Amino acid sequence: MSRESGVVKVDGEVIATRRVGAYHHLTIVAPGVAELARPGQFAALAVGGPTSGTLLRRSFSIHKVSPSGTYGGTLDLVVAAKGAGTQWLTGLRAHDSVDVVAPLGRAFPLPTEPVPCVLVGGGYGSAPLFWLAEVLRERGCTVEMVLGAASEDRLFGVVEARRAADRVTVTTDDGSAGQRGWVSDVLPEVFRRTGAPVAYACGPMGMLQSVTRVAAEHGAVAQVAVEESMACGVGVCMTCVMPVRGKDGVTSMVRSCVEGPVFRGDRIRWEAFHDGVCGVPEDTVGAPRTGGH
Amino acid sequence: MAVDMSVTFTGRTLPNPVMTASGCAANGRELHRFFDVATLGAFVTKTVMMDARSGRGTPRMAETASGMLNSIGLQGPGIHAFVRKDLPWLKSVGARVLVSIAGNTAGEFADVARVLADSDAFDCVVGVEVNISCPNVANRGLVFACDPLASGKVVALVREQLPRDVPIFAKLTPDVTDIVSIADAAVKSGATGLTMINTLLGMVIDTDLLRPQLGGITGGLSGPSIRPVAVRALWQVTAAMREGRVQRVPLIGVGGVRTGRDALELIAAGATCVQVGTATFNDPTAPQRVLTELTELAGSHGVDRITELVGVAHDRMVVP
Ligand SMILES: Cc1cc2nc3c(=O)[nH]c(=O)nc-3n(C[C@H](O)[C@H](O)[C@H](O)COP(=O)(O)OP(=O)(O)OC[C@H]3O[C@@H](n4cnc5c(N)ncnc54)[C@H](O)[C@@H]3O)c2cc1C
Ligand SMILES: Cc1cc2nc3c(=O)[nH]c(=O)nc-3n(C[C@H](O)[C@H](O)[C@H](O)COP(=O)(O)O)c2cc1C
Numbered sequence: 089m090s091r092e093s094g095v096v097k098v099d100g101e102v103i104a105t106r107r108v109g110a111y112h113h114l115t116i117v118a119p120g121v122a123e124l125a126r127p128g129q130f131a132a133l134a135v136g137g138p139t140s141g142t143l144l145r146r147s148f149s150i151h152k153v154s155p156s157g158t159y160g161g162t163l164d165l166v167v168a169a170k171g172a173g174t175q176w177l178t179g180l181r182a183h184d185s186v187d188v189v190a191p192l193g194r195a196f197p198l199p200t201e202p203v204p205c206v207l208v209g210g211g212y213g214s215a216p217l218f219w220l221a222e223v224l225r226e227r228g229c230t231v232e233m234v235l236g237a238a239s240e241d242r243l244f245g246v247v248e249a250r251r252a253a254d255r256v257t258v259t260t261d262d263g264s265a266g267q268r269g270w271v272s273d274v275l276p277e278v279f280r281r282t283g284a285p286v287a288y289a290c291g292p293m294g295m296l297q298s299v300t301r302v303a304a305e306h307g308a309v310a311q312v313a314v315e316e317s318m319a320c321g322v323g324v325c326m327t328c329v330m331p332v333r334g335k336d337g338v339t340s341m342v343r344s345c346v347e348g349p350v351f352r353g354d355r356i357r358w359e360a361f362h363d364g365v366c367g368v369p370e371d372t373v374g375a376p377r378t379g380g381h
Numbered sequence: 382m383a384v385d386m387s388v389t390f391t392g393r394t395l396p397n398p399v400m401t402a403s404g405c406a407a408n409g410r411e412l413h414r415f416f417d418v419a420t421l422g423a424f425v426t427k428t429v430m431m432d433a434r435s436g437r438g439t440p441r442m443a444e445t446a447s448g449m450l451n452s453i454g455l456q457g458p459g460i461h462a463f464v465r466k467d468l469p470w471l472k473s474v475g476a477r478v479l480v481s482i483a484g485n486t487a488g489e490f491a492d493v494a495r496v497l498a499d500s501d502a503f504d505c506v507v508g509v510e511v512n513i514s515c516p517n518v519a520n521r522g523l524v525f526a527c528d529p530l531a532s533g534k535v536v537a538l539v540r541e542q543l544p545r546d547v548p549i550f551a552k553l554t555p556d557v558t559d560i561v562s563i564a565d566a567a568v569k570s571g572a573t574g575l576t577m578i579n580t581l582l583g584m585v586i587d588t589d590l591l592r593p594q595l596g597g598i599t600g601g602l603s604g605p606s607i608r609p610v611a612v613r614a615l616w617q618v619t620a621a622m623r624e625g626r627v628q629r630v631p632l633i634g635v636g637g638v639r640t641g642r643d644a645l646e647l648i649a650a651g652a653t654c655v656q657v658g659t660a661t662f663n664d665p666t667a668p669q670r671v672l673t674e675l676t677e678l679a680g681s682h683g684v685d686r687i688t689e690l691v692g693v694a695h696d697r698m699v700v701p
């Protein structure tokens with residue numbers, strides 16, 4: 089089914105599901121995904137079974153993959169139960185089946201030199217970072233991780249982080265674990281200490297914006313994995329767009345499922361986002377003229 | 382014996398009646414990763430207008446029971462970029478293309494059609510779908526397809542720009558009092574076929590935030606939940622054609638098709654071809670799967686040709 093296209097659609101089988109704090113960690117047999125996937129890409133899952141009235145796919149960062157093993161290739165995801173679809177997913181049991189399309193989107197671009205890197209995860213946004221840390225360290229990069237969340241149960245992978253990174257800092261809004269505050273409070277010190285030229289971040293949009301800002305203040309580039317509402321995940325519906333400046337400086341509404349989810353933070357037009365709504369900046373290609381569409 | 386799935390309209394023969402739906406398949410490359418888009422009867426492209434358009438802000442969608450609401454705002458590259466990049470690619474993979482066009486004014490539809498007709502890859506175009514379910518800037522944004530005069534004018538102007546042998550399908554909205562009168566106006570003005578239906582206008586309110594969920598406030602409802610509306614629209618226009626109230630032209634059915642059985646329902650109501658839209662978001666292989674299922678199902682009804690089933694339900698009514 090792959091047509092040498094870098095993506096597969098498979099009928100996956102859940103082989104393990106376990107609670108991790110506020111999240112569910114799912115391991116799914118999904119042959120063909122592991123060979124194609126790279127850190128930062130995501131999987132789009134159908135929910136509710138083949139005749140479900142809930143049609144739209146749900147997207148999740150790929151936490152990790154393993155090419156073979158007892159069951160054939162597997163895919164791991166970390167899912168927070170939110171609405172109907174994620175509740176269905178977190179209710180799955182071993183041997184239940186789930187339709188998976190993966191891997192999708194652009195992966196985190198890797199540095200060509202062995203440089204220090206800062207990895208920042210907010211809530212379940214840390215899910216793709218451990219695998220990324222592994223790949224970066226294989227290339228001789230040192231990795232410093234900052235994990236933040238509202239409270240301790242919403243942190244994901246603190247123990248794993250200590251293994252995957254050279255140093256880990258934890259923050260929580262309520263101080264229930266690590267330092268009380270936001271990741272942006274500790275980041276300046278991390279950039280100063282490491283001199284990292286690049287930061288990788290995944291988490292809520294507000295956090296990604298502040299990582300981008302702090303990185304820029306320290307002369308670093310932020311590569312951020314965004315989260316925008318997606319209906320298809322494969323590039324055909326145009327619901328997942330956001331205003332992003334291209335290399336030529338021109339802003340367009342680009343599909344975050346195809347051209348993202350990883351973008352250079354300084355290319356995203358953050359000022360267009362307000363409280364869950366994103367407008368079209370006036371200088372965007374084809375922006376509505378006053379009174380127009 | 383295998384059922385002959387081919388369909389013929391305005392002198393063109395397609396190998397089968399299944400198509401993508403405009404705006405639900407982009408311009409081909411994305412779905413081609415999952416199946417060969419040239420296996421479909423035709424590939425219907427995202428509605429393209431004269432200039433590049435950013436579309437609306439987000440959120441652009443809301444999930445609904447067995448469907449969704451969208452307010453994309455006709456985002457697209459503009460017809461010049463389309464004929465330079467997208468159409469040649471579709472031709473290169475051997476796709477038969479039904480190009481969907483629109484304009485802010487009736488004149489713009491014609492301009493878009495002319496650029497298309499003059500393009501190098503035009504020979505892969507099996508027809509033009511005129512998306513008149515969009516706002517007419519010259520008439521305070523009233524949707525063309527809500528007004529028989531405006532609908533007829535657009536079709537007539539587009540007709541002048543295209544070679545006579547190129548079929549034109551006018552795409553109608555079900556959000557009208559009398560769809561038969563719009564169908565009649567389009568056909569009288571030169572439409573060689575009709576596509577039914579576009580989305581229905583709807584709205585969703587987020588009950589946590591207690592505000593409209595879409596950035597554009599209202600949006601188009603699509604998916605299996607609207608299939609009965611598509612069946613009804615196809616039925617009414619087919620009935621009018623059979624009674625001689627409207628000239629007979631081929632219909633393309635669209636609205637809520639997820640399975641081969643759904644496609645057959647639209648065909649039985651009067652559609653010659655069937656498009657698969659929102660179901661593609663659930664299953665990127667849906668158009669191809671629907672074709673396979675439809676072929677099997679047609680076989681189980683014992684026909685030699687799929688065309689024998691077009692409008693068949695009109696002959697099967699039981700009158701006690
Ligand atoms: C690239 C990417 C990676 C993600 N990674 C993770 C992850 O690792 N773990 C995790 O728990 N969640 C992740 N999310 C968010 C997750 O996709 C949503 O929480 C989920 O789709 C909500 O579905 P629902 O049925 O619970 O909510 P509903 O509100 O019922 O969803 C309705 C529709 O809106 C879409 N939608 C709603 N919220 C979001 C959202 N925040 N992002 C994207 N689509 C949304 C759904 O896909 C669905 O089509 C990711 C999102 C994206 C885009
Ligand atoms: C996200 C989305 C975008 C659409 N864009 C267009 C479009 O550009 N032009 C058009 O004629 N119809 C457009 N439609 C309407 C579909 O082509 C189709 O008529 C409608 O969705 C009903 O079919 P469905 O229930 O199979 O989706 C769009 C529908 C959706 C869901």
Ligand code: FES
Binds near residue numbers: 318322325328329343
């Ligand atoms: S989610 Fe459909 S185009 Fe990105």
